[in-house]
Amino acid sequence: MLPSIIAIDGPAASGKSTIGAAIAEKLGYLYFDTGVMYRAVTCVALARAIPIADEAAVTALAEQVQIDFLKPTLNDGRQFTILADGQDITWQIRSREVDAYVSPVSAYAGVRRALTAQQRRIGLRGNVVMVGRDIGTVVLPEADLKIYLDATEEERARRRHRERLARGEQVEYEAVRQEIRRRDEIDSSRAVAPLKQANDAVYLDSTNLSVPEVIARVMQLVTARDC
Ligand code: DC
Numbered sequence: 080m081l082p083s084i085i086a087i088d089g090p091a092a093s094g095k096s097t098i099g100a101a102i103a104e105k106l107g108y109l110y111f112d113t114g115v116m117y118r119a120v121t122c123v124a125l126a127r128a129i130p131i132a133d134e135a136a137v138t139a140l141a142e143q144v145q146i147d148f149l150k151p152t153l154n155d156g157r158q159f160t161i162l163a164d165g166q167d168i169t170w171q172i173r174s175r176e177v178d179a180y181v182s183p184v185s186a187y188a189g190v191r192r193a194l195t196a197q198q199r200r201i202g203l204r205g206n207v208v209m210v211g212r213d214i215g216t217v218v219l220p221e222a223d224l225k226i227y228l229d230a231t232e233e234e235r236a237r238r239r240h241r242e243r244l245a246r247g248e249q250v251e252y253e254a255v256r257q258e259i260r261r262r263d264e265i266d267s268s269r270a271v272a273p274l275k276q277a278n279d280a281v282y283l284d285s286t287n288l289s290v291p292e293v294i295a296r297v298m299q300l301v302t303a304r305d306c
């Protein structure tokens with residue numbers, strides 16, 4: 080049997096989404112990107128002019144807002160369609176404004192409680208590749224295979240910068256790098272479920288590896304767990 084629950088954690092822009100989606104596709108598993116949920120809450124809070132500093136209001140929003148993941152409803156390069164209370168927010172959750180506010184939102188204990196419960200319910204059904212920051216440590220500590228995917232800050236900033244330019248955004252490399260550094264600092268130092276490698280996770284540094292090479296390494300780990 081192959082590992083049924085696969086957790087991939089790591090810092091911003093370490094390639095978790097690309098690798099997670101590819102592995103899920105190869106195995107015929109559900110791919111679930113938990114960062115999308117924190118982004119969706121942040122995006123809706125901004126759209127509804129809820130002050131990000133208002134922890135109670137942001138937490139209430141996280142408890143109430145209905146986030147749905149659908150197969151792509153438009154052929155515009157999206158991996159999936161994200162709805163928040165029925166509204167398509169697939170691209171809005173990737174905006175720079177959301178990037179700037181998502182780490183403070185995800186540091187709120189009540190927000191994490193609400194979203195972690197949903198993530199755990201979905202993960203426990205199995206045949207899933209779940210990616211995030213705290214999947215192996217908090218959301219699904221019983222995962223059959225845990226990977227901590229890393230790369231240097233420079234390489235991660237390069238990747239994210241390229242992605243943004245390809246989307247037609249005008250942005251400087253240095254600004255992207257600062258943003259990534261700031262988010263990593265908040266994500267790693269928050270009191271609740273900070274980003275850290277689980278004791279039983281396999282550490283994988285993708286700095287000098289191509290996407291197919293990382294996929295091949297992860298598939299080796301998957302088949303090595305076959306019992
Ligand atoms: O993976 P991402 O960049 O889309 O995640 C956005 C933010 O959400 C990230 O800065 C921290 C937060 N996050 C989290 O706290 N826990 C997770 N499991 C996933 C994301």
